[in-house]
Amino acid sequence: MVCSVSGPKRAYWMVHTVFDLSRLKLCSVEVTDRREAERLSRGVRAGELRIADRAHAKATDLATVVKAGADFLVRAPSSYPRLLDGDGHLLDRLALCREAGDKGVLDRSVRIQDGKSKIEVAARVVILPLPPEAAAKARRAARRLAAKARYKPSDAGIEMAGYLVLLTSLAADDWPPERLASTYRLRWQIELAFKRMKSLIGLESLRAKDADLARLWINIALLAALLAEDDLPALDPEAPDSLPLAA
Known part of the structure; x- marks a missing residue:
């Protein structure tokens, strides 16, 4: 969720993304208002996990x-x-x-x-x-x-x-x-990716209130973050919470 700058009537937008763990890249981004809920099936294609x-x-x-x-x-x-x-x-x-x-x-x-x-x-x-x-x-x-x-x-x-x-x-x-x-x-790689993007572009603080301008700002901010990411982390299966590999 991304919200506009503070004020009596703050506006919110949802950024729906699909992150390709095999390439450590965003492969789909869609910006909607908050009436559209997150869905695992959004944009799903045959053969995906x-x-x-x-x-x-x-x-x-x-x-x-x-x-x-x-x-x-x-x-x-x-x-x-x-x-x-x-x-x-x-x-x-x-x-x-x-x-x-x-x-x-x-x-x-x-x-x-x-x-x-x-x-x-x-x-x-x-x-x-x-x-x-x-x-x-x-x-x-x-x-x-x-x-x-x-x-x-x-x-x-x-x-x-x-x-x-x-x-x-x-x-x-x-x-x-x-x-x-x-x-x-491996899902923790997604959390790391969004933390990096937020630190690079301040995605959590939207600068626009108009709906069309907000979508444009979010998409430009995401593009800037992707261009700035030169060094990607290794795809390491070891998660911070130490989930068990075997009984």
Whole structure:
């Protein structure tokens, strides 16, 4: 999200991007007003693998990605989307996490369902316990976030914060759990790319209020950042949060 300079009526625009991790380059940029939500399926093409965080674990979007001939790999929150077994019964996510804790890893075929539209998509849920220190850190972060948002977190939510829960359409034969975790870890390169762009051009502070001028300013700023980036980081799978590679 990009907002205009401060004032009584600040305007906001959404910058929707697709980042190619194989080349460490932005391959798609679209500027809209804030009424258009972020979607994992925006501009999806056959053969792509879309990797995203918890905010994009939405059954309708995941189904659209698969329908387009692409695949997804997303991290799942503790409360959504709905996960069903082969008989259509709702799965207990906490029970799945505890099973992963006992076994070291859990890899199971599921149906991901949207609670309203009932749209479903076939997938795998892969759960890996975080290392003890990382799990404790993740649970502290979950408590801090709840305190900041002024709500009481559930005991189940805090417990599940200590697990990496992934949803994917990728085949188990070619994509075992350790490869999925390693691949998901590459997502931090996207965060680094946007931090660099913000430091180079101040993208978080928009200088225009007119809609057309705002889009022009954002696109020029992004172009300037891309031209300024000569030294790219190595594509290192080691993520800052030390997600586990294997059980």
